[in-house]
Amino acid sequence: MPDAYIYDHVRTPRGRGKPDGSLHEVTALRLAETALRALKDRNSLDTKLVDDVVLGCVDPVGEAGGDIARAAALVADYGIHVPGVQINRFCASGLDAVNFAAAQVMSGQHDMAVGGGVESMSRIGIGASGGAWPVDPAIAIKSYFMPQGVSADLIATKYGFSRDECDAYAVESQKRAARSWEDGRFRNSVVPVRDVNGLTLLDHDEHRRPSTDMQSLGSLKPSFVQMGQMGGFDAVAIDAHPDVEAVEHVHHAGNSSGIVDGAAAVLIGSQEAGEKAGLKPRARIRAFANIGSDPALMLTGPVDVTRKVLARAGMSIGDIDLFEVNEAFAAVVLRFLQAFDVDPAKVNVNGGAIALGHPLGATGAMILGTVLDELERTGKRTALVTLCIGAGMGTATIIERV
Numbered sequence: 001m002p003d004a005y006i007y008d009h010v011r012t013p014r015g016r017g018k019p020d021g022s023l024h025e026v027t028a029l030r031l032a033e034t035a036l037r038a039l040k041d042r043n044s045l046d047t048k049l050v051d052d053v054v055l056g057c058v059d060p061v062g063e064a065g066g067d068i069a070r071a072a073a074l075v076a077d078y079g080i081h082v083p084g085v086q087i088n089r090f091c092a093s094g095l096d097a098v099n100f101a102a103a104q105v106m107s108g109q110h111d112m113a114v115g116g117g118v119e120s121m122s123r124i125g126i127g128a129s130g131g132a133w134p135v136d137p138a139i140a141i142k143s144y145f146m147p148q149g150v151s152a153d154l155i156a157t158k159y160g161f162s163r164d165e166c167d168a169y170a171v172e173s174q175k176r177a178a179r180s181w182e183d184g185r186f187r188n189s190v191v192p193v194r195d196v197n198g199l200t201l202l203d204h205d206e207h208r209r210p211s212t213d214m215q216s217l218g219s220l221k222p223s224f225v226q227m228g229q230m231g232g233f234d235a236v237a238i239d240a241h242p243d244v245e246a247v248e249h250v251h252h253a254g255n256s257s258g259i260v261d262g263a264a265a266v267l268i269g270s271q272e273a274g275e276k277a278g279l280k281p282r283a284r285i286r287a288f289a290n291i292g293s294d295p296a297l298m299l300t301g302p303v304d305v306t307r308k309v310l311a312r313a314g315m316s317i318g319d320i321d322l323f324e325v326n327e328a329f330a331a332v333v334l335r336f337l338q339a340f341d342v343d344p345a346k347v348n349v350n351g352g353a354i355a356l357g358h359p360l361g362a363t364g365a366m367i368l369g370t371v372l373d374e375l376e377r378t379g380k381r382t383a384l385v386t387l388c389i390g391a392g393m394g395t396a397t398i399i400e401r402v
Contacts, residue, residue, distance in 0.1 A: 002270045004102035005281035006399065009266040009369035010191050011036045014205045014357040017121035017259035022202040024261070026193055028057065028064035028120040031263035032072035035116060038191040039265045040076065047077075049277055050267075051110035053084040054100045056093025056117030056361035059129045060086050064120060072118070081295050088361070089290070091328060092387040092395035094264060095364025096149040098287040101268040108284075112269035112277070117362035126360070133391055143391060144240040144296035146233040147226035149256065151298035152329035153249045154237040158297070159335050163250040166330035167217040170354045172328060172344075177351025178210035178309035185350055185377065189369050204325055207258040207357035211341035222249035224339045240296035255330040260357030281402050283372050286382070287313035299332045300387040301338045301394025309384070309396040317342065320398070321380035324367040326387040327352035336386075349374050365386065367395065372398070373399045 013036050015023030032055060040047060055069035069084030088098045094117030101115035125187045139145070146154075158165060167244065180186060181204065190200055192203035228234035234247045264281050268277075274281055290308035293301040310316060319342045325347055335351070337344055350370055353363060364387055371383040386396035 001106050002108055004105040004268050004285040005271060005274060005402070006283040006285065006372060007267040007269055007279045007281055008039060008043055008272055009264065009372065011264035011366045011369060012037050012190055012193050012262045013190050013202045014207055014262040014359060015202050016206045017261055020120060021122045021191055021261060022206055024122040026201065026261070026386045027115065028118050029071055029075060029125065031120060031193065031261060032068060032118040033075045034191060034193050035263040035265040036072055036076035036078065036114065037112065039267055040078065043267065043279060045277060048272060049112050049291045050078060050114060052101065052104060053078065053082060054097040054111040054113060054115045055084065056088065056097040057086050058088055058090055058093055058119060058359040059124045059126065059206055059359035060088065061129045062124060064124050068118065082197055084336065089327065089393065090362050090390040091360055091394065093361040095367065095368060095385060095387060095395050095397055098266045098268065098368055099351065102288065105268055105270050109132055110274035111351045114212050114264065114265050114267055116161050116265035116365040118263035119359040119361040121259045121359060135305050143395055144236050146236050147224065147227050148298060148390065149251055150228045150233045150237060150247065151250050151296065152331050153224055153228065154241065154244065154300060155297055155335055156250045156331040157244050157248045158241060159338060161331050161334045165334060166250050166255045167214055169330040169334060170217060171214060173214055173348065173354040174209055174212040174349045176349065177208050177355035180350035181205070185373065186368045188272040189373055195372050207260050208355050212254065217254040220254050223252045224248045237296065239332055255354060257328050257353035257358035260323050260329065260359050262359035262362050262366065264362045264369060266368060268366050283399045283401050286398040286400045291394050293392045295392035296307060298390065298392045299328060300335055301386035301388045301392060302332065302396070304393030305396040306384065309398055313398050315398070320382050320384045321346065322349060322374055322383040323347040323372050324383065324385040326363055326367060327354040328358065328388050329375040330354065332388050364395070372399060
């Protein structure tokens with residue numbers, strides 16, 4: 001079976017996902033085009049070598065609907081022969097898009113493919129694509145449906161994470177993100193988004209709040225109390241996990257992931273395809289996996305899928321030098337650290353979605369690129385990337401620097 005190599009990756013900056021965000025006037029199509037075009041241009045890539053473009057998009061409706069991967073490939077001048085496909089595994093869509101591209105190469109059916117993702121959350125709101133899960137009793141009751149924030153609070157309660165611990169984690173995320181930008185660690189992977197006149201709209205991650213401290217976070221009220229208590233979802237949580245007497249609501253806007261716009265693209269290929277393109281591989285996809293997890297806890301999938309992917313790769317947790325665990329909520333990462341007793345200094349070294357934001361369909365591809373850059377910067381070898389997923393799932397990928 002051929003190996004799948006990562007040859008390059010790029011991402012846009014993350015813009016605040018609000019009407020006053022710098023990328024609000026930019027459609028998802030244009031965001032995806034920016035990433036795809038940059039990947040092509042900076043590698044002088046002959047797109048005749050590209051067999052497919054796979055993009056994650058969690059709310060593919062309206063202007064982001066249809067098959068945005070095919071549309072973006074055409075707009076980015078990849079040529080009419082390059083197909084595209086849009087996939088959706090909620091928050092892991094961007095990472096799974098990379099995994100799908102890698103699987104195409106590893107199966108020998110494709111030689112080179114692009115994986116990535118896009119989300120314009122300021123233009124297409126969360127949940128705009130609808131779905132049966134929250135509204136159809138046939139699945140909502142069976143899966144103990146509750147808003148993700150309530151599930152995050154359930155995790156914090158069940159595993160003993162206090163409000164102060166969640167806030168302290170969020171402060172550290174902000175500090176790490178600020179240091180990373182100050183040190184120029186994202187310089188080689190972030191490509192600016194420009195308007196039709198070529199003027200730069202945004203060239204940095206806009207959601208960051210470097211001055212965040214425990215005092216400023218302490219002034220924020222928990223975000224999910226009303227949903228939990230008045231909406232009845234605390235009762236659902238306790239029904240699913242009767243060992244929990246009462247849900248402690250500890251999450252708020254400051255220790256949860258930010259709503260942002262952005263896109264990312266990762267170039268994957270076989271060794272032979274890379275040689276044809278005149279490119280040097282940067283890393284090898286060593287293993288990837290998906291798993292279903294407790295739908296009530298919902299966000300503990302990274303723990304379950306990490307065990308699975310490590311077993312698949314014949315590795316132990318000690319074999320991994322760096323980790324990227326998507327910061328959907330502080331308790332998600334705290335649970336991962338607790339489950340594996342991992343040194344926090346190895347996890348989300350450059351900050352995460354709490355500080356930088358979480359453009360749903362793109363995040364997985366973004367953090368894969370971030371950890372590859374960090375492996376190269378530090379001379380380390382292996383990294384594991386994982387994300388929690390709505391309805392209780394997890395996706396993980398292990399890469400090895402070459």
